[in-house]
Amino acid sequence: MTTRRSAFVPTVAALLAAFIGWFLSDRLIVSAARSELDQSLLLTSRAVRAEIDRFRSLPDVAGEDGRIRAALIDPAYLDDANRYLETIARHAGAAELFLINKWGTTIAASNWNRAGSFIGQDYSFRPYFSRAMIDGHGEFYAIGVTTGVPGYFLSTRILNGDVPGVLVVKVDLKPLQTTWQNAGADIALADADGVVFLSGKPRWIYRPLWPLSTDSILRLEESRAYDGVNLSRAQPLFELSSHSPDIRGSGAIGRLMVMPETNWRIVATRSSSWIAAQSIGWAAFAALATFGMALLWKVVDQRRQILQLKLQQSDKLETMVEERTRDLATEVEARQQAEIELRAAQDNLVHSEKMAALGRMSTAIVHEISQPLAAMEATLTAAQLSLQPADQANVGRIDSAKALVRRMQRTTKHLKSFGRKESGERCHVDLREVLKSAADLVHPRSRLAGVEPQLLLPPEPVLVLAGSVRMEQVAVNLMLNALDATEGKSNSSVVVSLAVVDGNAEIRVRDTGIGIAPDMIHKVTEPFYSSKTQSDGLGLGLSICKAILTEFGGRLSISSVEGSWTEIIVEMPLAHLASGGEN
Incomplete structure (x- = not known):
């Protein structure tokens, strides 16, 4: 009787301990699993939000x-x-x-x-x-x-x-789904009605989390949100309400979170079989420990829990240190890049100021030499009139000197016009005169390059509605670029043609220079891009030309064969078309 009683009490105590062990372990493991799932939901929501926010603006x-x-x-x-x-x-x-x-x-x-x-x-x-x-x-x-x-x-x-x-x-958003699939994560993203549209488990896609109401089905079909999917026949994944954060049943536990910005639902699940296995193990362990090692079990369990907590804290601390280290490295790299860009911008601003000062100086110089040139022409004319019949041999020399003076006067006139600030008003501009003036302005550069631009102009005026000074700026930039491309290359040529094509004025500047690489053509009109590595250019010429032409309703296009030729085409509407029939 005593033996049976002694066996009965440990047995009952063991069964009670087993039940308590199973009950407590189940609750603890489920709680830990829910915490992990909540963390997974938080990280997933941040990833989804970051992916969408990249394009929100x-x-x-x-x-x-x-x-x-x-x-x-x-x-x-x-x-x-x-x-x-x-x-x-x-x-x-x-x-x-x-x-x-x-x-x-x-x-x-x-x-x-x-x-x-x-x-x-x-x-x-x-x-x-x-x-x-x-x-x-x-x-x-x-x-x-x-x-x-x-x-x-x-x-x-x-x-x-x-x-x-x-x-x-x-x-x-498919890259997010691919990431979940590669990680083996049981994660799903559903809309406000609970229909899954992204998931690491393909069989979940386009199935509702809970039974859909008739109004929800009709609304989704009306908007054709899931065109081709029969939602009325889709089986719900879980038996839960739209407001419950917990999912349990069908061999899994999970958590649900709502994204306030979009009212989407994020679901993360884990298999419940491992929870049941651990709970049974703890029950067996509790039953065995009750038969003589209750105290020892308690001590060991406490030490185990303390060690587990320390390990979790250590892992968390290491994770935080690693994240902060990566953040600091990113900040240092970003700061270094910003300093490099700042120095480059400062250098470009200094160079721009130098060029502006040089322009002001050249305008002042042109103003100062205009009157002496006029005086020289008058003096040469007076000298020619005072020649004796015996000095007729000097008439040709004086005419040559006067021609040179007139050429200098034309150049200074173009420079004064080119340096003058335009009011912004548009007028009828003859592109033939613009190209002639631009050719005079680039003449010193063409003489140094040994290539004289060839002008092919029509006999009739070609009028556009624009600003003459800014159109000269476009023409000068295009001709200078063509001359730069031919520098150092023998038997080069620069041809500038003007024609009327399909109701538009068309300027073509073609050079037989070094050409442009195919992958660089789309970059040459970007600000501060320049292929002239040995020059002081800012890379703004073609960018400014494109901006000016766009303002006047024109467009600029580039064709090129690397090492052979480059052709820049400028198209502008004729004046009578641009001004609504005005002549």
């Missing part, structure tokens, strides 16, 4: 460009808008950029020249369009009805006068 910035606003009211600017959107999307890393008119039809897109282009597509049913037209901004995740490729759409309303439009950027 892109529609606002791109919408400030004049070509985008002009395209809303003038189809003539659509080609420029297409190319601009294509360039911005490529540099920013966005999936697509497109412009929608007030009726919801796409009129310009970064994929204008590719299959599946958005141009001509009606997106008036998309919430990002209607919200942007009403509130100024919109955002929406959906499967593309044109391409079938899902993405996150950020939209901004833009205005040209009273004409509205919407500029949209499509962000590809």
Whole structure:
């Protein structure tokens, strides 16, 4: 009887200890798992937010460009808008950029020249369009009805006068999904209705977290957010409400978090089998320890918990030290780069000030020598009139001297005109006179280079609506660039031609110089880019030319074969077209 009682008590105590051990271990492990899942949710939300925030300002910035606003009211600017959107999307890393008119039809897109282009597509049913037209901004995740490729759409309303439009950027979030899949993470991202659209587990995609209401299904079908997916037949992943943060059941536990900015749901789960295995193990350990080692078990368990806590704190401290070290290294690198850029900018500003001072000095010098030149011409004329019949042999010499003086006077006249600040008003400018004046201005440089620019001008005036001084600046820059390209190369030539083509004035400056590398052509019109490594050029010439021509409604294009030739083409509308029929 005593033996049975002695066995009964330890048995009951062991069973009680086993139950308590299982119960407590289950709660502790679940709590730890939830903490880890919450940390995973926090990191995932930051990653998603960072990916979206990279492009959040892109529609606002791109919408400030004049070509985008002009395209809303003038189809003539659509080609420029297409190319601009294509360039911005490529540099920013966005999936697509497109412009929608007030009726919801796409009129310009970064994929204008590719299959599946958005141009001509009606997106008036998309919430990002209607919200942007009403509130100024919109955002929406959906499967593309044109391409079938899902993405996150950020939209901004833009205005040209009273004409509205919407500029949209499509962000590809698939890299996040690929990262989750490679890491083996059971993470899912769902919309406000609970429909999963990104997940590390492919079988979860386009399935709801909880049963969808009829209103939610109708709203999603109306917006075509998941075009081609039958949501009414999709089985829910879990049996939970939209407000519950905990997920348990179906062999898994998980946590749910709401992103306030988008009202999206992020779900992270872990298998519950390992939790059950650990709980049973702890129950068995508790039962065995109760049979004679309760005290020892308690001490060992306490030491184990303390060691585990220290290890976690140590790992956390090491992680914090590593993160801070990386941050400091990034700050040092950024500061060094900023100092380098600051020094370069200071050098460029000093050089610009030197060039400005040189321009002011040259203007003063021109002013000072103009009167002596006029006096010299008058003196030579007087000397010629006073010649005796016997001195007729000197008439030719005096005529030659007077011709040289007149040439100097023409050059100083061009320099005074070139250095004069223009009022900004436009007038009818004959491009033939502009090219002649530019040729006179670059004559000293062409004489040094041993290449005289050949002018091919039409007999009739070619009038454009512009500023003569700034057009001379464009012509001088283009001719000087052509002369620089031919320097040191034998049998070189520079040909400057003017013609009227398809209602536009067309200037072509062609040289047989060193040419431009194919991968550099798109960079030569960027500010501060220069291929003249041995010169003091700022790399602003072609950038300034492009800006001036754009202001006057013109455009500049470049063709080149490296080592052979380069041709720069300037196109400008004729004056009677640019001024609405004015002659």
